[in-house]
Amino acid sequence: MAASLLGSLRVLRAALSPRKLPLATVPRLSRCRYLSTSQRLLGVAPLKLLMPALSPTMEKGNIVKWLKKEGEIINVGDALCEIETDKAVVTLDSSDDGVLAKIMVEEGAKDVILGSLIALIVAEGEDWKQVEIPAQTAAPSPPQTLSAPMQATAPQAPVPSKVQHATSKREIRFSPAARQILETHALDPSSTAPTGPRGIFTKEDALNMLKQKDDKTLPGTTASAPVKSTQATSSTPRPSIPPVSIPGQPFAPGTFTEIPASNIRQVIARRLTESKNTIPHSYASIDCNIEEVLKMRKQLAKDDIRISVNDFIIKAVAVTLKQMPDVNCTWSSEGPHQLNSIDIAVAVATERGLMTPIVRDAAAKGIEEISIMVKALAKKAKAGKLLPEEYQGGSFSVSNLGMFGISGFSAVINPPQACILAIGQSRQDLTVSEDDKGNPSLCQKDMVTVTLSSDGRMVDDELASQFLENFRLNLENPKRLALF
Known part of the structure; x- marks a missing residue:
């Protein structure tokens, strides 16, 4: 009995023990380089590069330029292509190593939807020429309203008879x-x-047409239903005449040239319209004496320190916001939010439109540091190289048109910010001043007009007036700016 039981255990142990494979059947490590990725081992699907969202409001983008070619090796951090978003032209960097196998969207492509396939990447060592191109899936169609099926099946009602301007190939x-x-x-x-x-x-x-219609409908005659013709009955060719637009009607073809709007221009138009339609703008202006600022500029220039008047203005705005934190706020669906950081957005005119790069934590920076940052940001903005974190956000905007000879203007608020300060051109005004003995005399002063556009939901007229008064005091006494 014991011998029989021992034999059964030996048979069971042999059945459960793993079998040793011959050495020839064990794959070498070099053959298992991509063993962890079954798709790469089988050569089925490459890595897909999709159109990314490079800004919070981006819905589509344009491929400006490919910086890599098909078959070129790419590493993590390499620049793949330049994409024009709704804000700027951003360089897309690679997050994987491999080979750029196939470019699916060529340079110059417009309005590429987010998530669209733009390129294929394979692992280094694979045959990139034999890459499997996945089937292109159609973009999802926009959702239809409940009335859409009814509109598709219901017969259309007859359109009232109107004068048709384009019922034929010729324009009448x-x-x-x-x-x-x-x-x-x-x-x-x-x-x-x-x-x-x-x-x-x-x-x-x-x-004449009316008379012919009346003759057909006289008593004793049979009036036939008018049959509308889509082509003129006269075969006589009309002379070539320039098209003329009709008041109250859309512009006639040939009277205008359609200009394609870039993504940036479309976003600017949408945000400006949103600002004027949803924000109750309030305006207030004040004149500031910048004589002390000009004197300090000359003194700094002797030490080869180049500071612009606009740099002093940015610093004065930041210091004033630090003194009056109630103005340093933004509006949301829940109401006003007071911000902890003072970030000044500076308007910069570019070929693509107006951009607003941001000087972060401006109150804690010196005027020279602000000047260096503004110059660097303006250069990147004009080249279309701003990063998203360099233009998104901001708590207050400054727009200066003084260099264009504009004496004063009112700027449009950049939502969700509460205010924007518009700066005009400096000028010399004759004013009456008194000396120590009280004798009046005429003198010239360098003045500049600034206009504050404020959101009435957050900054009322009294608060706006206090802000402008404190700003004037800070700008007219630039030595105070060094205290903050």
Whole structure:
């Protein structure tokens, strides 16, 4: 019995013990380089590079330029391509190592939707020429409203008879009197050739059509239903005349040149419209004496320190916001939010539109440091190389048009910020001043007009007036700026 039980255990142990494979059947380590990725081992699917969201408001982008070619080795951090977003032109860096196998979207492509496939990457060592190109999936169609199926199946109602401007290949021009007669009596002008100069449909042509219609409907005659024709019955070619736009109607083809709007221009237009439609703008102006600022500039220039008046203004704004934190706020759906950091957005004019790079924590920086940052940011903005973190956010904006000869203006608030300060050109004003003995005399002073545009929901008129007064004191006494 014991011998039988021992034999059974030996048989069971042999069945459960792992079998040793011959050495020839064990793959070498060099063959298992991509063993952890079954797709790469089987050569099925490469790594897909999709259009990324490079800004919070980006919905689509343009491929400006590819910086790598097909078959070129790429490493983590290498620049792959330049993408134009709704804010700037951003360089897309690689987050993987490998080989750029296939470029799916060529340079110059416009309005590439987020998530679209733009390139394929394979692992280094694989045959990139034999990359498997995945089937392109159609972009999701926009959602239809509940009434869409009804509109698709229901017959369309007859359109009231109006004067048609493009019922044929030729463009018909009407005199005002002819237009009134045609629309009043529901006449179709396409069946009658105009007789006016330069092919104008005149009042007489309309009256003749009306008379012909009345003759057909006299007693004893059979009136036939009018049949609208989409082509003129006259085969006589009309002379070539320039198209003319009609008041109250869309511009006629040929009277304008369509200019394609870039993504940046579209975003600027949308945000400006949103700002003027949703923000109750309030405006207040004040004149500031910048004589002390100009004197300090000259002294710094002797030490080869180049500071602009705008740099002093940015510092004065930051110091004033530190003194009045109630103005350093933004608006959200929940109401105003007071910010902890003072970040000044500086308006910079570029070929792509107005950009607003941001000087972070401006109150804690010196004027020379602010000057260096503004110059660097302005250069990147004009080259379209701003990073998202360099233009997103901000608690207050400054726009200076003084260098263009503008004496004063009112700027549009950049939402969700509460204020924007518009700076005009410096000028010399004659003013009356008194000496120590009280004797009046005329003197010239260098003045500049600044205008504050404020959001009435957060900054009322009293708070705006206090801000401008404190700003004037800080700017007129630049030595105070060094205390903050």
